[in-house]
Amino acid sequence: MSVSFDKKFIQSQKESLLQLKNSILNAINEKGLSAIQIEKDQTCEDGDQAQAYQDQNLSFELMDRDMKKLHDIDHALAKIEDGTYGFCEDSDVPISKKRLEKMPWAKYSIESAEQIEKEHGIFHYGT
Numbered sequence: 001m002s003v004s005f006d007k008k009f010i011q012s013q014k015e016s017l018l019q020l021k022n023s024i025l026n027a028i029n030e031k032g033l034s035a036i037q038i039e040k041d042q043t044c045e046d047g048d049q050a051q052a053y054q055d056q057n058l059s060f061e062l063m064d065r066d067m068k069k070l071h072d073i074d075h076a077l078a079k080i081e082d083g084t085y086g087f088c089e090d091s092d093v094p095i096s097k098k099r100l101e102k103m104p105w106a107k108y109s110i111e112s113a114e115q116i117e118k119e120h121g122i123f124h125y126g127t
Contacts, residue, residue: 005086005097013104014080020104021073024066031059072105088112 005013079085086095090112099106108116 004094009097010080010085013085013100014077016104017073017077017080021070021077024070024073028063028066031063069105072107075107076105090116 076085079087086100087093088095088109089107091109093109095106095109099110106113
């Protein structure tokens with residue numbers, strides 16, 4: 001099962017995915033543990049402590065989002081390798097080239113993504 005994308009497009013998508021993956025990994029490495037650790041001097045007063053915990057929660061959410069995106073990128077790279085890249089995982093129809101150019105890790109066609117969002121009431125960035 002392969003979509004009628006030429007080899008140049010598939011190679012370009014693979015390069016984009018690898019660049020995105022490296023960018024996310026580099027950002028995670030730069031942030032390191034400092035983004036999720038709370039320093040003792042940050043928690044002197046109740047207001048400071050609340051802000052520190054709020055900042056820590058935001059860091060966890062951002063890291064979680066990055067990890068999910070890394071998973072989706074790895075999934076897309078695996079689909080390139082096995083020849084199934086570009087097919088909607090819900091309907092098996094080809095995902096539009098324009099959508100894949102904007103979101104190379106997309107799992108779903110726009111129609112399926114909208115239907116999933118409507119049914120579940122949530123938006124998935126990677127859909």
